Amino acid sequence: MRKTNNVIKIKDFKVDKGLPFDQEYNFAYLDENTKKMIRRAIIKALCIPGYQVPFASREMPMPYGWGTGGVQVTASCLTKRDTLKIIDQGADDTTNAVSIRNFFKKTSNIKTTEITEKATLIQTRHRIPETPLKKKQIFVYQVPIPEPLAFLEPKVSETIKMHSLSEYGAMHVKLYEDISKNGHIETAYAYPVKTNDRYIMDPSPIPKFDNPKMNNSPAIQLFGAGREQRIYAIPPYTKVKSLDFEDYPFDPFKAEHACDICGSKNTYLDEIIVDDAGNKSFICSDTDFCNKRKNK
Amino acid sequence: MIIPLLKVTNLSKSYDNIVGCKNISMSLYPGEVLGIVGESGSGKTTLINCLSGNLEPDRGKIIFNINNKETDFLNISESEKRKFIRTDLAFVHQNPRDGLRLNVSAGGNIGEKLMSVGYRHYGNIRSLATKWINKVEIDKSRIDDLPITFSGGMLQRLQIAKNLITSPNVIFMDEPTGGLDVSVQARVLDLIRSLVNELNLTVIIVSHDLAVIRLLADKMIVMKNGTVIESGLSDQVLEDPQQEYTQLLVSSVLHV
Amino acid sequence: MIEVKKVNKSFTLFNQNNAKITVFKNLNFEVNPGEIVALKGPSGIGKSSILKMIYGSYIIDKGAIIINNKNIATLSAQEILKLRKTSIGYVSQFLKVIPRISALDVIMEPLLNSGDNKNNAYKKSIKLLKDLNIEKNLWHLSPLTFSGGEQQRINIARGFIKDLPYLLLDEPTASLDSRNRDIIINLIKAKSNRGVSIIGIFHDEYSRKKLNVREIDLNIETKH
Incomplete structure (x- = not known):
């Protein structure tokens, strides 16, 4: 990966003017103790695929809903040798992507890219790139609502119990309602998956078209929800299956x-x-x- | 010798210093309907909440014996207990809104119980849900309608369907006709009675309405201040009550 | 065979200054298969109470009532329930049913409860309704809207639909006109001819004669 980085040509980067590296910040904005805390959460999350690990989410210099969870995960994983790509709905040049890219350039002075293959760390809002992810890439999702059971059960104490006891039957109610109303499963994004045959997980609002890309991916996939203070993960080469009915199999429309x-x-x-x-x-x-x- | 489906021994539950129920012992056999009567605060609801797993009693034993498999209800792990509640027990609330999801269609409500015990075939879930919608005398064209569009009586029938679809072994009912108009009470009562007979259900029903108990229950217990003061065959307790309080209760019924 | 042995019965009315009413002491009699026994005595002497004790609705203070070699006085609630289902039919003085349930369903219910199939139960019920001279247009209506005599016949139909070895009849021929009374008498006779032990309360001499009953005079029996 490092070798690849060395041959990246300058034209690969879009340089945003007026945002010089600001040495007053600690590298990647967060202080080292916070990063340590978040890394511990990430490691725990990787050990228990799909399980939501609580973490002490920090105030970030951007509003909730703009990817504060993803940004904290990215900041904690970033090293000086990394090449960062940020996408929003698949695009590198939309507001959210540009802002977050600028944020990291200003606070860490690392290389950035728009080319999926060349990135070592990719933060995303609502898409997985079409170019397959590779070994040693870290892929960070921004998550608004991490709890897939939230629409069924408003009590967090109860959803925690449901997860711990694998009481997932009611998850299919939403899919049932879709089929009875529309003749097929209408849910098009944030389509729930079962990770490593154990935890039901919200893949964040990616289109269900992207769901199969999560399965058995060589990359590390991390999910950060800042407002909800949860981190979860899919380690490389992990089974990720989209929920469906026997007679209405999952269809990545x-x-x-x-x-x-x-x-x-x-x-x-x-x-x-x-x-x-x-x-x-x-x-x-x-x-x-x-x-x-x-x-x- | 028949083994009781449910055997309760010395069950007690108090809330700080207030007695919920005290030293309750009773047994229930397959196919029996047990009525629990008593005034407000007598411990009826505490008792069925303990038996159905909604409340943790302080002392006592609850043993279920289903298909020759004994379950020591208060001494199993949380996951076993929840699984047992899901598959073997059912609870019909007085207010159907407590037992239904109002933002999910009638079919989805009934189907949820099936999905929670592992059904994953939409067609099968759908046809069973339709069958049960019919069984509780709701027009099957209403299967995709939201419960908020249903009348009180229909909601209660929907809740009953939801609870019975998985053929639970013991069904708890807390004043199932309590919130209904007099005009629909009779129909819901008749529905419950015909289902009890047809499916040979084992039911524990709480009611303060002695007429409901007389119509539905084979056996009954009378509670006062958290204890059982009289028990026996319903017609025997109602016609030949042996306790002062029961006599008072029976003689207080209005005959118009 | 039904054996009533040294039975005592009293009521304590707690809410009326603990008044204790003794109904009878040391009551003895028995009923053989195929026999019809009529309980006799002025009203209030405890005729219905005896039927209710045999059926298990009243507690037996002392003594024993033996049916099928089982003592009702000591049976548990579920054993009495089982005995009722398999052996004892009881026709109360008045019909008690849920509103809105049709006469036909009321009659079919005891059969369906003991696991008979619907078709069979339907056929038997229809036959009984015809035998009892109930008009066809009433079959699908709730008996609560019927006349006293019609209700009484529905009540009897419900009690007679199953073939049980013991029958307890509380004034089955009251409130009936002579024609319908004869119909009921014939039905009771038919039961008796099949070996059913019957204990009844018959208010009229005519019925007792027609049925050729053995009378038990409670005035005498309980004055030991």
């Missing part, structure tokens, strides 16, 4: 279109209204993947 920019037929697409007449265009949500195909 996507729009029946090819990308209007790169022509890709098997990637997740954003639907964009392009004019006042309501005409639509479908384009890859993963900007890096789309750019690479287009430039080929």
Whole structure:
């Protein structure tokens, strides 16, 4: 990985002007004791795949809902040799992605990239890249609501019990309701999964199209929920199965279109209204993947 | 010699210094309906909450014997206990809103009980739910409607269906007709009675309405100040009560 | 065979200054298979109480009532329930049913309760309704809307639908006109001919004669 980093050319980086490295901050903003605390939570989470580990989430210089959980996990994992990629809904150039990338550049002066293969640490909001993740990559999800049982059971003491005793039958109620109303499972994002045949887990609001990518992935997948103060994880090569019924198997649905920019037929697409007449265009949500195909 | 399905020995529960129930002993045999009567505060609800696992008693023994398998209810692990409650017991609340999810369709409510015991085939869940919706005399076209669109009587019937679909071995009912209009009470009572007969259910029913007990229960116990003061066949206790309090209770019933 | 041996019965009315009412002391009699026994005596002497003690609805203070070699006085609640289901039929003086349940369902219920199939129970009930001269348009209505005589016949149908070896009848022919009374008398006779032991309270001389009953005069029996 380090070797790869050495050959990254400068043109691979988008340099945001006006944000110089600020040496007054500790590396990656958080103090070392906080990082230590978070790393302990991460290690525990990796030992018990899918289990939500409570941690003392810190106030971050950004509002809740902007990825404070993911940012704390990323800050705790980051080393000076890392190359960071930040995506929001698959894109590297949307507000949330740009802000968080700037935040880390300002506080840690590390290299950043938009190229999935070249990143050693990727923080994401709501997507998994189309380019398969690799060994030794760390993939950090921003999580709004970590508890998949929350919609069924408002009491946290009760959901903890349900998890510890694997009382997951009621989880299928939501899927049942989908089928009875729509004839198929309508849930399109934050589609619940069972991790390592044990814990039911909310994969964060990624489209269910991405769910299969979590299964048996060589990368380390970490989930951070700042407001809810929970960290959970999927260690490399772990079974991740999406919930379904025997007669309604899981279906990683996507729009029946090819990308209007790169022509890709098997990637997740954003639907964009392009004019006042309501005409639509479908384009890859993963900007890096789309750019690479287009430039080929 | 038949073995009792449920045997309770010296069960006690108090809340600080206030007695909930004290030294309760009783047994229940398969297919029997046991009525518990007594005034408010006599310990009826404390007793069924202890028996159904909603409350932890202070002392005593609760032994279930189901299909020749003995379960020492107060001495099993939390996970075993919850599994037992899920598969072998059912609880029909006085207010059906306590026993149903109001934001989930009628079919989903009934189906949840099946899914919680491991059903994973939508078609099977759906057809069983439909069968039970019919059985409790709700039109099957209402299966995808939310319970908030149901009348009180329908809600109670829905709750009954939800509880019976997994064929539990003991069903607890806390004033099942208590919150209903007089006009629908009779129908719900009749439904409960015909299901009890048809499925040979074992039921413990709490009610302060002696008419409900007379109609449904084979045996009854009378509670006062947390203890059982009289027990026996329902018609015997109601027609030939041996205790002063029971006589008072029976003679207080309004005959119009 | 039903054996009533040295039975005492009294009531204590706690709410009326603990008044103790002795109904009878040292009551003895027996009923053989196929025999019809009529309890006789002025009202208040305890005729219904005897039936209720045999059925287990009243506690037996002292003595024994033996049915099927079992002493009712010492049986547990669930043993009495079982005995009722398999052996003892009881026709009360008045019909007690849930509102809104049809006459047909009321009659079928005892059969369905003991596990008979629906079809069979239906056929038997229809036959009994016809035998009892209940009009067809009433079958699917609640008997609570019926006349006294009709209710009484539904009550009898419910008590007679099963083939049980012991029958307890509390004034089965009261409130009936002569034609319907004869129908009931014939039904009781038929039961008796099949070997059923019957204890009844019959208010009228006519029924007692027709049924050829053995009378037990409680005035005499309880004055030992």
